Amino acid sequence: MLRKTLTASLFVLTAAAAGAQDRTPLDAFVDGFPIELEKETREADYNELFRGGDPSAYFNVRTSEFFPTAILPSRQGVMPLASNPMPEIGEIKSELPSESKLDGPLTLNEFLEKSEFAQAYLVVHKGEIVYEKYPRIRPEDHHLWMSSAKPMASLVIDQLISERKIDENAPITTYLTDFQGTPWDGVTTKDVMDMASGMDLEDTSESRFDPDNIARRVYEAEFGFPNETRGVEKLRDVLRSTPKREEPGQAFHYASGLTQMLVILAEEVENDRWAQIFDRRVWSKVGAEGVLQIHLTPDGIAAAHGLVSSNLRDFARFGMLYTPSWNKIATEQVVTDEILARIHDGVRSHEFMMAGFDGPVFADYLGSNxxxxxxxxxxxxxxxxxxxxxxxxxxxxxxxxxxxxxxxYFNVNNDDHSGHRYPRAIATSGLFDK
Structure with a gap:
């Protein structure tokens, strides 16, 4: 039952709001969950699990109870973050999206106080914590990063590119030889990195419910759930069978399956499992406060497209690897200047971004384009x-x-994305331009 529930639930990125208003306030779960909710979560259908209600609250912080999990401890000991509070951050205002049940604009402090679903918010500047609030979660709690984990996969691939183990402009089938002779021929690693593959596996609200669509079959294969017409499939076989939609590079087509292609690529090149690769190359250099949890499919494939958990400060430590203050939390510069330049210099056009399903979605989340x-x-x-x-x-x-x-930041809501409205406002507030 659980396998079926989790598989189906991953097909839904926008869940029905019905019933969400009846959920228990998240404050009630800060010190733990009632046993009845644990049972309810295991029996929840996909709508209940990811629509932002009580089962969602449980699942987000207790994922390791449901999946095999690779545990990556800190090998450096804790490299603590200094504190230098800037109260003015909490006074920064933002307009809220039309679907919000809160009347905006609200300051960040007001949003975190009034929101039913905002759990934690952290701002780190020059390696120091300047704003930190945990209104509905404990600082030590592990929480899913969801798709915010995807850059973990691209970082590993970029390291391999820098080491000349991968040519990003060569067809990915150069390395994945069992994909040769399929529509993947001609798709480069860069195309996959940028979600510009032209392959027909885009995540949309329709594709996740179509049993013949690759997006749905990817999730079913990841969790061992039988497709209603094909039975149980292996993830690699599903990805290999992906049809071509258009020539690569035409539009941004967001797909978690593409992130999993990067996982498979890294494993092929390094002849190792992805969690161990990431540990060796990245996390073993980080002085984290807690362990990093990488949740696995039943056959041991890292679901690096989203099923990764940590506490909020360690989530921030991953982000700090991309900043000049990397040396405050790591013993080596794992995101090199070359990798950072590659991210910025290879950006495609705005028109490319907006031509896909999710370009306009992200613009709505952020409140601007x-x-x-x-x-x-x-x-x-x-x-x-x-x-x-x-x-x-x-x-x-x-x-x-x-x-x-x-x-x-961590939240538990899938019908109100107000939490996304504040980061850009904070960054461009002028407080950090000195």
Whole structure:
């Protein structure tokens, strides 16, 4: 029952709001969950699990109870973050989206106080915590990053590109030889990194419910749930069978299956499992406060497109790897200047971004479309070099390398994305331009 529930639930990025208003206030769960909710979560259907209600609250912080999980501890000991509070951050205002049940504009402090679903918010500037609030979660709690985890996969691939183990402009089938002779021929690693593959596996509200669509079959294969017409499939076989939609590079077509192609690519090149690769190359250099949890499919494939958990400060530490203050939390510069330049120099056009299903969706989340486009698994890059990656139920990672700024946040809501409206307002407030 659980396998079926989790598989189906991943097909839904926008869930019905009906019933969400009847949920228990998240404050009630800060010190733990009633046993009845644990049972309810295991029996929940996909709407209940990811629509932002009580089962969602449980699942977001207790994912390791439902999946095999690779545990990546800190190998460096804790490299603590200094504190230098800037109360003025809490006074920054933002307009809220039309679907919000709150009357805006609201300051960040007001939003965190009045929202039923905002769990935590953290701002780090020059390696120091300047704003930190946990209105509906404990600081030590692990929480899903959801799709905000996708840059983890692109970082590993970029390291392999820098080491000349991968040519990003060569067909990905150069390395995945069992994909040769399929429509993947001619799709480059860069196309996959930028979600510009032209392959027909885009995540949309329709594709996740179509049993013949690759997007749905990817999730079914990941969790061992039988497709209603094909039975149980293997993820690699499903990805290999993806049909071509158009020539690569035409439009931004967001797909978690593409992130999983990067996982498979890294494993092929390194002859190792992805969680161990990421640990060796990245996380073993980080002085984290807690463990990093990478949740796995039944056959051990890392679901690096979103099923990754940590506490909020360690989420921020990942973002800090892209800033000048990387040395405050890591022993090596794992995001090199070359990798950072590659992210910024290879950005495609705004028209490319908006031609896909999710370009306009992200513009609505952020309340503006003044960005350029996506790049290398980051959803948004702005002209000033700032980067943002969002995740299901309004998780977020915002990095401003030029301002040495990182903003991370956890929420449990899938019908109100107000939490995404604040990072850009904070970054461009002038507080960090000195």
């Amino acid at each position: 003044d960005f350029i486009a996506n790049s290398r698994q980051w959803d948004i890059l702005w002209p000033d070099g700032d980067m943002w990656k969002g995740g299901l139920m309004t998780q977020g990672l915002y990095v401003s390398p030029s301002r040495d700024l990182v903003i991370v």
